[in-house]
Amino acid sequence: NAGVMQNPRHLVRRRGQEARLRCSPMKGHSHVYWYRQLPEEGLKFMVYLQKENIIDESGMPKERFSAEFPKEGPSILRIQQVVRGDSAAYFCASSPGEYGNQPQHFGDGTRLSIL
Amino acid sequence: GNSVTQMEGPVTLSEEAFLTINCTYTATGYPSLFWYVQYPGEGLQLLLKATKADDKGSNKGFEATYRKETTSFHLEKGSVQVSDSAVYFCALSDPEDDKIIFGKGTRLHILP
Numbered sequence: 001n002a003g004v005m006q007n008p009r010h011l012v013r014r015r016g017q018e019a020r021l022r023c024s025p026m027k028g029h030s031h032v033y034w035y036r037q038l039p040e041e042g043l044k045f046m047v048y049l050q051k052e053n054i055i056d057e058s059g060m061p062k063e064r065f066s067a068e069f070p071k072e073g074p075s076i077l078r079i080q081q082v083v084r085g086d087s088a089a090y091f092c093a094s095s096p097g098e099y100g101n102q103p104q105h106f107g108d109g110t111r112l113s114i115l
Numbered sequence: 116g117n118s119v120t121q122m123e124g125p126v127t128l129s130e131e132a133f134l135t136i137n138c139t140y141t142a143t144g145y146p147s148l149f150w151y152v153q154y155p156g157e158g159l160q161l162l163l164k165a166t167k168a169d170d171k172g173s174n175k176g177f178e179a180t181y182r183k184e185t186t187s188f189h190l191e192k193g194s195v196q197v198s199d200s201a202v203y204f205c206a207l208s209d210p211e212d213d214k215i216i217f218g219k220g221t222r223l224h225i226l227p
Contacts, residue, residue, distance in 0.1 A: 103215075
């Protein structure tokens with residue numbers, strides 16, 4: 001499967017624990033985007049990364065949330081000290097990035113449930 | 116700022132009915148416009164796109180025309196099938212940055 005790969009598909013955490021969500025972009029794609037989808041709502045942009053750089057994190061909460069896209073390995077979205085309101089589906093997308101207006105290719109998402 | 120507004124759902128139709136899902140946008144530049152579809156339990160899939168005014172995007176019997184004068188990109192299909200049941204998202208991408216702005220989505224139910 002050459003698409004965007006996210007894991008795990010489902011993640012359950014108790015309040016106060018940490019959640020780590022992983023995203024491997026499509027082969028040849030160097031740009032990664034994270035979105036959050038609350039029930040019955042659209043996708044909200046969180047953060048845009050290129051290899052080793054955060055380009056735009058304007059949609060990411062200032063506290064408890066962080067993202068990285070190292071030179072080697074997948075992109076990681078990390079949520080510390082999770083709370084009930086963090087329950088959502090988190091989607092990753094990737095694009096080649098050389099030109100504007102490239103439609104982003106999405107993974108199947110990680111569904112995070114906070115007990 | 117850029118934004119996308121699409122008709123609220125759910126929309127329920129019988130098989131073979133005509134479908135329209137309205138979408139309008141506001142943008143400061145010259146955006147590209149997209150329709151994405153999300154089937155239950157899956158991520159978003161690009162359905163069709165249009166990159167400039169008067170372009171028509173089409174795929175799987177769906178089509179949408181980029182109307183700059185009305186800032187609209189309505190999705191249409193002449194005869195829907197049960198398998199078209201999903202959530203449809205209208206979106207835009209501003210060439211000034213690589214973010215895609217999504218509408219809230221419209222849930223479509225097709226009855227056999």
